[in-house]
Amino acid sequence: MENHLTKVLVTGANGYIGHHVVDKLLEKQNFRVLALDFNNKNIDNEAKYLNIDILENATDKNLFENLDCPDNLIHLALQDGFNHYSENHISNLIKHFDFLCNMIDSGVKSLTVMGTAHEVGYHEGRITENTPCNPLSYYGIAKNTLRQLLFAYAKDKDVSIKWLRAYYITGDDLHNHSVFTKILEADEKGQKEFPFVSGTNQFDFIDIDVLADMIVKSALQNKVTGIINVCSGVPVALKDKAEEFIKFHNLKIKLKYGVFPQRKYDSPVIYGDNSKIQEILSASV
Numbered sequence: 627m628e629n630h631l632t633k634v635l636v637t638g639a640n641g642y643i644g645h646h647v648v649d650k651l652l653e654k655q656n657f658r659v660l661a662l663d664f665n666n667k668n669i670d671n672e673a674k675y676l677n678i679d680i681l682e683n684a685t686d687k688n689l690f691e692n693l694d695c696p697d698n699l700i701h702l703a704l705q706d707g708f709n710h711y712s713e714n715h716i717s718n719l720i721k722h723f724d725f726l727c728n729m730i731d732s733g734v735k736s737l738t739v740m741g742t743a744h745e746v747g748y749h750e751g752r753i754t755e756n757t758p759c760n761p762l763s764y765y766g767i768a769k770n771t772l773r774q775l776l777f778a779y780a781k782d783k784d785v786s787i788k789w790l791r792a793y794y795i796t797g798d799d800l801h802n803h804s805v806f807t808k809i810l811e812a813d814e815k816g817q818k819e820f821p822f823v824s825g826t827n828q829f830d831f832i833d834i835d836v837l838a839d840m841i842v843k844s845a846l847q848n849k850v851t852g853i854i855n856v857c858s859g860v861p862v863a864l865k866d867k868a869e870e871f872i873k874f875h876n877l878k879i880k881l882k883y884g885v886f887p888q889r890k891y892d893s894p895v896i897y898g899d900n901s902k903i904q905e906i907l908s909a910s911v
Contacts, residue, residue, distance in 0.1 A: 629718065631656055631657055631658040632656060632657050632658070632686070632697045632698060632699065632787065633657075633658045633660055633694060633695065633696045633697050633698070634651055634657050634658070634659055634660065634696065634697070634698040634699075634845070634846075635660040635662060635676075635693055635694075635696035635699045635700070636648055636651065636659065636660065636662065636673075636700045636781065637662045637663070637668050637680060637699070637700070637701050637702055637703035638662075638663060638665075638701075638703035638704060639661035639662055639673070639702070640661075640665045640667060640668050640669055640704060641677075641703075641704075641707070642662070642707070642795075642798065642801045642802060642804070642834070642839065643662065643702055643740065643792075643795070643834065643841070644661075644663065644668075644702045644703075645668035645670075645837065646724055646798065646811075646834050646835060646837075646838035647700060647702065647838045647841050647842060648661050648669055648670060648673050648836045649670060650839055650841075650842040651673075651842055652670055652672050654842070654846070655845075658674065659673040659674065660673065660674050660676055660694055660696055660802055661674065661675050661676065662675075662676040662677070662678060662680065662693070662703070662705060663672040663675075663677070663699060664679075664702070668801075672693065676693060676694070678692055678693065680693075680703065680719075680725050681703075681718055681721040681722065681725060683747070684712070684721045684722075684724035684725040684758055685728060686728070688726055688728075688899055689725075690728065690729060690732030690734075691731070691735060694783045695732075695733065696717060696729075696734060697733075697734065697735060697736065697831070697868060698734070698735070698738075698845060698846070699726075699729055699734045699735040699736070699737050699738065699894035700724065700735075700738045700740075700841065700842075700845050701722075701725075701737070701738065701739045701740065702740045702796035704740070707765075707903050708803040708866060709765075710744065710763040710764065710765035710766070711763055711764050711765070711814060712764060712765070715765050715766060715767070715768035715769075716764055716768055717796040719768045719771060719772060720770075721772070722768075722772055723775050723776065723779075723907070725773055726739070726772075726776055727779055728869075729911070730779070730780060730783050730785050731783075734785060734786065735785055735786065736786045736788075736845065736846075736848060737765070737780075737786065737787050738787075738788040738789075738790060738841065738845040739772075739773070739787070739788070740777060740790055740792065740841070741773060741774065741788070741789045741790055741792075741900065742765065742766065742769050742791060742792060743791050743792065743793045743830075743839060743896070744758050744761060744762075744763055744765055744766030744769065744814045745759050745761050745766050745769050745770040745791065746760070746761070746766075747759065747760040747761045747762045747766060748762065748893060749893055749896055750893045750894060750895060750896065750899075751895060751896070752897055752898070752899050753791075753850060753855065753897070753898050753899060754855075754899040755851050755853035755854070755855070755899070755902070757828045758765065760892055773853075774806070776789075777789075786848040786851055787851055787852070787854065788844045788845060788850075788851055788852070788854055789843060789852065789853045790840075790841060790854050790855075790856045791852065791855050791856065791857070792837060792856050792857065793829065793830035793832060793852070793855075793858075793896075793898055794829040794830060794831045794832070795831075795833075795834055795837055796831055796832070796833055796834065796867070796871075797833040797834035797835060798834045800890050802834075805864075805868070806867075806868065806871050806885060807869065808820075809871065809872065809877070809879060809881075809897050810875065810877070810906060812879055813875075813877040813878060813879040817879055818878070818879060818880065819879065819880050819881070819882045820879050820880070820881050820882060821882050821885035821886060822865075822868070822881045822882055822883050822884075822885060823844050823883070823884070823885075823886045823887070823888055823889075824863070824865070824883055824884050824888060825863060825864045825865025825866075825868060825881070825883060826864070826865065826888075826894070827863070827864050827888060827892050827893065827895070828861035828862060828863050828864070828865055828895040828897070829861060829862065829864060829867075829894070829896060829897070830857045830858055830860065830861060830895065830896065830897035830898050831857065831858060831862055831867055832856070832857055832858050836900050837856055839905050840856040840906075841856060842855065843907060843910045844903065844906055845894070846910075847906060847909065847910065849906075849909070850902050850905055850906050852902075854902045854903055854906070855898030855899055855900055855902065855903060856898075856900075856903050857897065857898035857900050857903070858897075858898075858900065859897060859898060859899065859900030859901075859904075860887070861895050861896065861897040865881070868881055869881070897901065
């Protein structure tokens with residue numbers, strides 16, 4: 627029966643987002659989950675684990691077969707994902723592009739790639755799929771360029787492409803590098819106060835489990851394609867979210883507002899247009 631199952635390959639399957647995506651996929655029926663990463667510590671044993679360097683072997687003509695000939699690819703793999711100014715984002719750019727082109731040419735019919743709101747750069751207000759991009763970090767520049775290259779290459783190819791843009795991800799704090807993780811760590815060390823910014827900036831927050839569900843449901847359909855904001859669509863003040871986090875986890879630590887200045891590249895308010903992901907979620911109910 628396994629030969630009749632749709633094979634879904636998840637790259638970066640052991641990462642912060644990846645292992646949640648694998649778990650969501652394993653809840654589905656009629657799919658064979660292929661989980662690729664250098665480490666399988668967080669990967670469920672029900673998935674078929676693959677340990678292949680897809681970037682160093684990006685142009686290998688046998689790579690598709692070595693990856694068990696996936697029908698559907700969810701590309702999450704990214705070196706130094708939490709370091710937005712790592713030069714690896716630039717040096718690996720063409721390798722990512724070559725890998726995705728190889729998969730398209732080899733027979734992948736559905737391709738979902740993780741993008742980022744950092745492609746847009748500084749922006750105030752709502753981000754749509756048509757918002758102009760002026761990325762400011764190596765991470766944003768690399769993702770923006772990869773999207774442009776991929777869309778240009780695939781315009782006449784028989785493949786469905788979903789480019790997903792995430793915003794401020796929360797949850798699974800042991801594997802996250804966010805300010806909420808730092809608050810949790812400070813409380814565990816017994817700190818009574820946590821030096822903070824004013825917290826008035828508003829961001830589009832989304833829980834990792836909700837995001838993983840959005841990624842999976844986007845990947846398993848082909849009606850809604852192109853740039854898709856995987857987000858709540860609602861801006862929330864950072865201080866409100868932080869206070870909610872402290873209350874939810876019953877932490878004793880208090881936030882000390884105004885210790886740090888606002889970062890110049892942080893918008894006063896930024897959020898995504900979630901109309902396309904809502905269409906996908908409504909259709910999958």
